Amino acid sequence: MKLFVLVPSAIAIAAVAGCTQDGLVDFDAAMALIEESNEAVLLEEKPEGKAEMSGYLGFGVLEESPRVAPLNGENGPLEPLEPITTEVMFPEEFHLGRANVTADFDANTLAGTASDFKTFGVEIPDGCESPGCLVGTETGSLGGTLDIGGEIRDEKGLDFLWSANGNLIGQVSGVDDPFVNMKGRGEFYSVDGKLTAVGSAEGFIGEIEETGIEGILAVQE
Numbered sequence: 001m002k003l004f005v006l007v008p009s010a011i012a013i014a015a016v017a018g019c020t021q022d023g024l025v026d027f028d029a030a031m032a033l034i035e036e037s038n039e040a041v042l043l044e045e046k047p048e049g050k051a052e053m054s055g056y057l058g059f060g061v062l063e064e065s066p067r068v069a070p071l072n073g074e075n076g077p078l079e080p081l082e083p084i085t086t087e088v089m090f091p092e093e094f095h096l097g098r099a100n101v102t103a104d105f106d107a108n109t110l111a112g113t114a115s116d117f118k119t120f121g122v123e124i125p126d127g128c129e130s131p132g133c134l135v136g137t138e139t140g141s142l143g144g145t146l147d148i149g150g151e152i153r154d155e156k157g158l159d160f161l162w163s164a165n166g167n168l169i170g171q172v173s174g175v176d177d178p179f180v181n182m183k184g185r186g187e188f189y190s191v192d193g194k195l196t197a198v199g200s201a202e203g204f205i206g207e208i209e210e211t212g213i214e215g216i217l218a219v220q221e
Helices: 025-039
Strands: 050-059 094-106 109-123 134-155 159-169 179-191 192-207 211-220
Touching: 025 050, 025 094, 025 134, 025 159, 025 179, 025 211, 050 109, 050 192, 050 211, 094 134, 094 192, 094 211, 109 159, 159 192
Parallel strands: none
Antiparallel strands: 050 094, 094 109, 109 134, 134 159, 159 179, 179 192, 192 211
């Protein structure tokens, strides 16, 4: 499977389906599914009907230029998203919430929400080369809800465009009750026989768009 490469202090977004336990935000489960998805099979044909997916969506603050794959295929075939590699590093402060997303392949739409955000301090142990070995320690929480939407495309290969936006209650990188707005591109995969959608996004927090964000989305049926 392919994902955007994350760089030190970049935002990571992970909406990972099927990994919530008793309504709790599970940092380890989210990271494990992201790592597991690296070997997933890319879907080339669009499924039919609707798929209900749930999991996590998280974010942090971008301090370096984002590495973002093209959001369209106007100049030729769609360019695959970059895989997560041993260079992946997460920001020291990572906000992770629960997400529920419906993929309607007949209407070519994605729709859902993310809420119940928790803030984690992230440590990268010596020798850690993938998300599965990151250590997250809960340090706080955020209220509010982000709306998730998107468009499924299959003209030049199966992929989707997606966005997440809304107001959160609390403080993020010195911004009180920030407005969060991001958009990006993703692809569909099969992980252990389960439909999985993974993508990345970039955007801003705050009404005047001063603080940049970047991330990963990964939802599973």
